[in-house]
Amino acid sequence: MRFAPHTDADIKEMLEALGLGSLDDLFDPIPPALRLDRALDLTPGVSEQEIVDDLRSLASRNRAMDDLVCFAGGGAYDHYVPSVVWALAGRSELYTSYTPYQPELSQGVLQALFEFQSMVCELTAMEVSNASLYDGATALVEAVNMAREGAKSRVFVAEGVDPRYVETMRTYGRGSGYGPEPLEDAETLPEDTAAVVVQHPNVYGVLEDVRGLVEAVHAAGARVIQIFDPVSLGVLTPPGELGVDIAVAEGQALGNHLNFGGPYLGLIAARMADVRRMPGRIVGETVDVDGQVGYVLTLQAREQHIRREKATSNICTNQTLMALAATVHMAWLGPEGLEELGRQCAAKAAYAMERLTELPGVELLFPGAPCFKEFAIRLPAPAVDVRDAVLGRGYLAGVPAPGHPDALIVAVTERRTRADIDGLAAALGEVLAA
Amino acid sequence: MRFAPHTDADIKEMLEALGLGSLDDLFDPIPPALRLDRALDLTPGVSEQEIVDDLRSLASRNRAMDDLVCFAGGGAYDHYVPSVVWALAGRSELYTSYTPYQPELSQGVLQALFEFQSMVCELTAMEVSNASLYDGATALVEAVNMAREGAKSRVFVAEGVDPRYVETMRTYGRGSGYGPEPLEDAETLPEDTAAVVVQHPNVYGVLEDVRGLVEAVHAAGARVIQIFDPVSLGVLTPPGELGVDIAVAEGQALGNHLNFGGPYLGLIAARMADVRRMPGRIVGETVDVDGQVGYVLTLQAREQHIRREKATSNICTNQTLMALAATVHMAWLGPEGLEELGRQCAAKAAYAMERLTELPGVELLFPGAPCFKEFAIRLPAPAVDVRDAVLGRGYLAGVPAPGHPDALIVAVTERRTRADIDGLAAALGEVLAA
C-alpha cells in the first residue's frame, strides 16, 4: 500500500520540469560509494486489510485489562476514560497538527493547552503549569534541573519514591552531573542541597508527611519536589497547600489509556517566581491587532529553538494530545466528580485491604499506615509466583513491591467493583491454600 | 447518568419565569386519570462505566467474525471496510445532523449524497439514483411500487430471488394490493404484468441470463427489476447495459459493517423517465443567489411531507450515513480497485468451490452454473447440523440454502485467504468424516 498520490504521468512531468531523466538522478548528491546497492531487507508491502489482520493477531496475543481484572498500579492506573475524551481529542484538525508555531491557525490547540495549564494549577494549587512533558519520571528530571542552580546541586530522595523514577533521575543525572542520594535526615541537609524529592502518596501507596518535610527543607534553603497522583487531589491536600515548590506527576490517569506505558504525559507545576526556569511549552493569553483575545506560545526565550545550549530543557515535541485528553477529562469530572472519584478509590482500596488481609498469611507491609488507592501486602510466598498463579484465575493482583520480593502492591480504582475485589480475595485465597 | 445541563437553580428560575411551582405543573394538561401513578419499572440509571461494562459483556457473548472465519453471505458480506470510511463518515458535523431541510447549513451532507447518486449511476450504468433507502429488501418493494401503475399491477418473481426479499414483498404487498407470483414463463406474461423481478447473481450465487429476460418482459410491456450485488459491478455487466428498468441492491458491502443485519442501505437506480416515480430523497445541483454552485433536496413534490397520501413512498428518515460510508468506500476503491475486488472474490470463490467439492459427499447444488462470489454445495447430512459442527472448529461455513435442507451457500470475499479456504475444507472434511 502507498499513500503518495503520484501517477506515472505526474512523475514524468515533474522530472521533466526538473530536467531529470529518472528518480535516481535526484540522488546524485549521494556519493556512489554510500548508496545502498540492494533493496531494504524488509517484508514486502501489504494491503490495509493484511496489516490490520497482522496487528489484530498481535493484539490478540496480549491479555488486555478487559480480560484480566486489573489491580495493577505502580504509576499507571486503570481509571475509566469517558467516551467524550477521545471523541474530542481525536478530532483530526487537532491531532494532525503540530506545535502551534503559527498561532493564527492553532487557536484550538493553544486555547486547550491554556485550559490545561489552568486546570493543572487548580488541581495542584500551584501558581503555574507548563503544557506537558513526556511522562511522570522525566517530569521529575526536569523539576530537578529547575531546582539545581550553581552551588546548590545535590538532590536527595525520600524513601518511598518509585525506584523507576529514581533510576530515570540517575540516568539523566549522569549527564547533568548529579546522582540522586537517599535522604537520611531532612533536619541536617547539607548547604549545597538543591532539592529533596518526595512522593505522596508514595510508591507503596502510603500517605507521607509532606508538610513536615517542607519545613525542614526550606530551612536548609532547598526546594521540595513532590510527585503526586492527580486523581488523589479531589480528596488529598494539594502540593501548593503543602508548601511544595515544584509538583510533578504522571498524568496518565487523566483521560489516557494504559497503552502498555505510553504515550502518557508529565505534569509539572511550580511557583510563578520559577516560571523562567520551567521546561517546555507554555501558552499565554494575549490579544490580536484588533484587541481580540487569543493564545500564543510564550516565554520562548527559555526554549531550545531560541536559547539552544542555554535552554532550560531540550524538549521540543511533547505530549500535547495527551494534555488535550487530560483537559477534557478534568472538565468532565469537575470538582464534584474528582472528589467522588477520590472517595471511591479510597473506599474501595480500604475494602480490598480488609478482604485481602483476612487471608491467612497475608499481612500489610506497612501496618496502620494511611493510604489512598494503593497498598502493599506481604505474602507467604514469592510475590511474582503468587501474582502469576492468580493470573490463571483472571486477576492481575498487583505489581511487585520494590525491595520486597514477598510483597505485592495492590491498586484499586473506581473501575473495580465489590465483586471484583471479593473475586480477587477468593482467587488469592485459593492460590495460597494450594 | 444524565445529559440535561439543568442545575436546581436553573429549574427554579425557569419555573418562576413560567409562574409555575413545580415540574409537575408542566403536566397539568394530562388528565389525572391518565397519569402514570408509579415510577417506570426499569433498572435504575447507571454510570457510563457501568453501561460500557454491561454492553461489553453482552458483546463478549457473541462470536464476532474476527473469531469465526466467515463464509456466510446471503445478502450480507464480510468485505473489508477501509479505516478512512468511518474516520470520515464518523465526523460529528455529519452524523449529528438531520435531513438537510436547510441546505445552507447542510452542504456537506448534500454534496456527499450528490456524489453518492453519481457513483451509483456509474456503478450500475443507470441514469438516476436516489439518496438511499432502508435496505435491499425494502428497496425491492419500492421498485415494485414504482413499476405498478393502474392496470399494470401484477409482479412476477424469477427463480433464485432471495426468499427474504420475496417475503418482504409479500408483507408490503398486502397493503399495496399485490402478491408476488412465481415466474413460470417470461414469454407468456399476462397483459397486466407490472414487473418481473430477477436477482443476478442469484441467491445461490449463480449468474442469470438477464438480457434474455429483459427482451421477453419488455415485449410484454412490463418492467424488469434486477437485484444486483454492487461489489460485482467491477467485473459483471451492469444492470443498465443489460437493459434493466430498475436496479436495486443491498448496499452493505459498500463500506458498512455487518452489524447483525443493520443499519444497511438500499440502493435504487432507474431511468430518467421514471425519476418522478422514484421514492425517497433526491439531491440536485443548483446555484445560490450569487450564482455559486450548491446542492439541495429536489423533486420534493414526490415526497410525503409535500404530497402526503399521494407521495411515491412514505420514507422520511433514510440511511444517509450509510450512503456517506458507501460514497467514501466507492471513491477509495475507484474503478481499478472495484475491478480487482471483483476479480479476487471470483477467483477465491472458484478456489473454494474446487476445494470443497473435492470432499467425499460434497457436490455442487447447480453443477456447471457460473457464479461470482457465492455458490451452493449439497452435503451428505442436514446443512444446519454440518454448519454447527464446523463452528466448533472456528468456521462459519455458510448459510442454509433456501429450499434445500441439505445445502449450504458459501460466500467468499477478498477477506478470505487461501489458508482460510484450505482450513474450511479441512474442517468440513473432518466433520463429514466423523
Add this chain to the structure above:
Amino acid sequence: MSTRGAPVRRQGPAEGTTIHGLSRDGRRSWSLPELDVEPVELPPAHRRSTPPALPEVAELDLIRHYTRLSQRNYGVDTGFYPLGSCSMKYNPKVAETAAGFAGFQRLHPLQPDATAQGVLELLWRLELALCEVTGMARATLQPPAGACGELTGLLIMRAHHADRGSERSKILIPEAAHGTNPASVRLGGYRAVTVPADDRGLVDVEALRGLVDDDVAGLMLTNPNTLGLFEEDIAEITSLVHGVGGLVYYDGANLNAIMGRTRPGDMGFDIVHINTHKTFATPHGGGGPGAGPVGVIEDLVPYLPVPRVERTREGFAMRDDEPRSIGRMHGFHGNVAVLVRAYAYVFLHGGNGLQEVSELAVLNANYLAERVRAAVPLAYPAGRPMHEFVATAARLKDETGIRATDLAKRLIDLGYHPSTVYFPLVVEEALMVEPTETESKETLDAFAAALRQAVDEARTEPELLHEAPVTAPVRRLDEARAARQLKLRW
C-alpha cells in the same frame, strides 16, 4: 458577524467541486492483498467491458475532501438545532463506543443463534424496556424508521380486521398529521380521512363522533399532537374508535414529552411506534439511520413481524414460526447497531432518568415559548405546550412581508440552525420549535434573543432578512432551478 472567531479555512477547489473533480487517471487509494489463488475468467457474456468511472484519488484527497465537506455541515455537536418534531438532542458518545465493539459490529445477521446470545439478549431487554415505557405488551424492533413503523402498525391493523372478517377502508388522521402518516395509510391499503381540529388545536371530538363508523379501521394520532399540545380528550377519542371496533395508533415521534408521566397504553392506544433517533438519542446521521420499533397490546402480539427474539429454555432464539404474523418488514433484523445505541441510552437513564428527560424537555419548550411568544405568537396561545411549540409569523408577514423562511435564514446568520418551518401545514408561516432537554437555559435565552432580534430587524432592517444568509457556505439556493434543470449526478 465578522470573520473574527471564524473556523480556519484552507485553499481548496472551487465550492461545489466534487470528488470526481479531484480525480486523476491512475491515482488511487485502494489496496488489496496479492491474489493468493488462481485467477479465473468470468463467462464473456457476463463480463463488464469498461469498469465504472469512479473517482481516482489518493487517500489524503479523500480525507481532505470529506473533512472539508463536514465543515460545511451543522450538527447537534456544532450548536443548537431546534428542529420541531425531531428531538435533536445530544447523542451520547458512550453509545458510539458500545456500538463499535467488534462483538456487535462484526456479527453476521444469519449466524446461528447460539453464537449471538449477547445481541439477542440485548434486543430482548430493549424490547421489554420500550414496552414498559409505552405501556405495550410486546414490540418488534425490525422497522428501520418511524414511517416503516407506521406501515407495520397499519398492516397489523389490516391483519387484525381480516382475522375478524371485517373489511374496513378508512383510517382517521388529524389535519396536522405528519406527512408520513397519510403516505403510510395509502401504502397500508387504506384511505386517509381527515379529522378536523377545534379552536384549541385539539381533535374536534364532536366531529370525530360524526366520522367514526364500522368502516373505520383505525385512528392515527401523536400525543402531544403536532402542535405540541396534549390531547386532553384522548381517553374519549380512543374509546370512540374502539367503540366501532377500530384500533388506535400512536405516532411516537413526540414520546420525548411524556416518559414516566403517562403512557400511550394508558391512554387507550393499541399500537405505538417509537423513533429511537428522537426520544432515545441515536444520531440522526444526516437524515438517517433511525429505528422505529412498534409496540402492540396483547391481542395484537401474534401479528407482529417475524423474525422475533424469544426466550427459550436453550437461551434466546430468532423465531419466525408465527402463522398470523404480517411477515417481514426488513431484509434482516432491522437497524441493530442503532438499537444498541438506544439500549445504551435507555439503560443509562433508567426509569427515573427517562422521566427527568421528559420533564426537562417540557420545561425547556415552555420556557423558550415564554421567551419568544411576544415576538412570534404561538399558533394556539391558550394551550400549554409540551416538549415543543408552534409559533406563527403570519402577522409579521402581513405587516412586513417577512416570511418564516426569512426568519430562518436570518437565524443562520445569527449562528443558529433554524427551527422547523412550514410544518404543520395547518399553521400559516409556522415555526415549530423543539429545544430538547439537553440545551441549557443560557442557550435558550441566547436563541430567544436572536429570534427577537430577527423579528425586530424585520421592521427596521428587512434587507438583512431578505439577503440572509450571508455567512453560510452558500447563500440562498435556487430550488426551482434545481427541479427544473435536473442535475442529479456529475
Add this chain to the structure above:
Amino acid sequence: MSTRGAPVRRQGPAEGTTIHGLSRDGRRSWSLPELDVEPVELPPAHRRSTPPALPEVAELDLIRHYTRLSQRNYGVDTGFYPLGSCSMKYNPKVAETAAGFAGFQRLHPLQPDATAQGVLELLWRLELALCEVTGMARATLQPPAGACGELTGLLIMRAHHADRGSERSKILIPEAAHGTNPASVRLGGYRAVTVPADDRGLVDVEALRGLVDDDVAGLMLTNPNTLGLFEEDIAEITSLVHGVGGLVYYDGANLNAIMGRTRPGDMGFDIVHINTHKTFATPHGGGGPGAGPVGVIEDLVPYLPVPRVERTREGFAMRDDEPRSIGRMHGFHGNVAVLVRAYAYVFLHGGNGLQEVSELAVLNANYLAERVRAAVPLAYPAGRPMHEFVATAARLKDETGIRATDLAKRLIDLGYHPSTVYFPLVVEEALMVEPTETESKETLDAFAAALRQAVDEARTEPELLHEAPVTAPVRRLDEARAARQLKLRW
C-alpha cells in the same frame, strides 16, 4: 477570500472564552457508579478542604466547546502543511484503527511478559526493521521524542568514553543544527562546539579538521542537513571524527529523504535517532506525542537503555539486566501506542514502499523548489535539495520591507499553512519548506502560485501582507504582550 465556501459557523461565546467561562455551579458531565463498599474517612491532616475549582459543565458543553476549538485549528487533514524539518505527511487512518485495539490500548506496562507476548513481538519486529532502515545493529524504542533520543545518544557516548577511561568535553555540531542538538549536548554534560559551513552550505571539512582532537566526544549531524542538502563529504567527516576516537550521531529528523537509498550506518554514523512522528507518519498530535527510537552500532549495544525486549526460549521478555546500560530514559517503555502506529506504517510499505516514500518526497521538494525559486531564491542555489529546501526572503526584505513572517501570514489568507520560517537561524529570513511525498503535483503547483502571488503583492499591494492574516480565527497576536503581561491561566 470571500465568505463563499467558508465552513459553517455557529453562535457561541466570545472568542477566547474558555471552558471555565462556561462553568455553572452544580452543572455536570461526570458519572460514577454508586459506591458499593463502605465509605472511609481520610486522615484529617491529609484531607483537602475545598475541591479544585475545575469547570462545571454538561457533556454537550464539552462537545461543542472542543469541537469549536478543533474548527479553529489547521492540521494535515485540513490542508497542505509544509513545515520544514517536520515531515507533515498524511497520517494513515489504518494506524489509528490498530492502535485502538483493546489488545494494545488496555495493556498495563507492568503486566507480566507472558501476558504481553503480542506487543513485545511487535516492539521487537519494529526495532529490527528500524535497524535495517538505518543500518544499525540494535535500537531502543524508549525515547518518547527526538530530543530525548539525542540525549540518549549523548549519554551512550558518555558511557562509551567512560568505559575507555577517556574524559572528553566537546561535541561538534554544525551552526545550522536544530535547537534540540545544543540543548541536548548540555544536558549530556558536554560543551557544544560549532562547526562552520562552507559556501556550499555543507560542513567545512577543513575547518572540521582543525576542530577534531581527543577532547571531542562526538559530532552530531543530520544528513541531508538542515538546509536540505546532502553532506557529500560525510564519509570523510565521520572518519575524521572516528580518527580521534569520537563517535558520530545522526539526527534522524531528515530520514525521510534517504530510505532505501543510503543509510546512516553506511555513512559511518554510530548512533541514530528516528522521529516516528516524521518519517513514519505517526500523528503530531498538536505538538506531540512522538517517538524517538535510537539505533546504535554493535559496539554500543550494551549501553542502550533498559528495559529492552529480547527474544528468549520462552518467548519475548523485557530485560533490564545489562550492567553497562545507561539506564532508563522513560518511566516505562516509551510511547508504545505511537510505536504501534509506526509499525503499521513500516510494514504496510515494506522495503520498496519506504524507498518510494523517500524518492517521491525528494521529487516533491525539488519540484516545488523549482516552482518558487524565481520568487524566493534558495539560500544555497548551487546545491540540489533533497526532501526539503531553504529559501530566503532577505532580498525581498531589502527591496520591500516585507519579511518572511509577512509572507507566512499572507499564505494563511491564501488558505495554506505556512512553511517553517526563521529556521535555520543561519539563513536570513529563512523559509524552510518540506512538502512530503503525500502531496500531489496539483497541490504543489497551487501552493507555488500562492507563494509567487504573495511575493508579487509585496511589491504591488504590501498592505495585504502587513495586514495578514484577515481570514483566520484571529489576526496577528501580540507576542510581546503575552511575555510581558504573563497570563498563563484563567
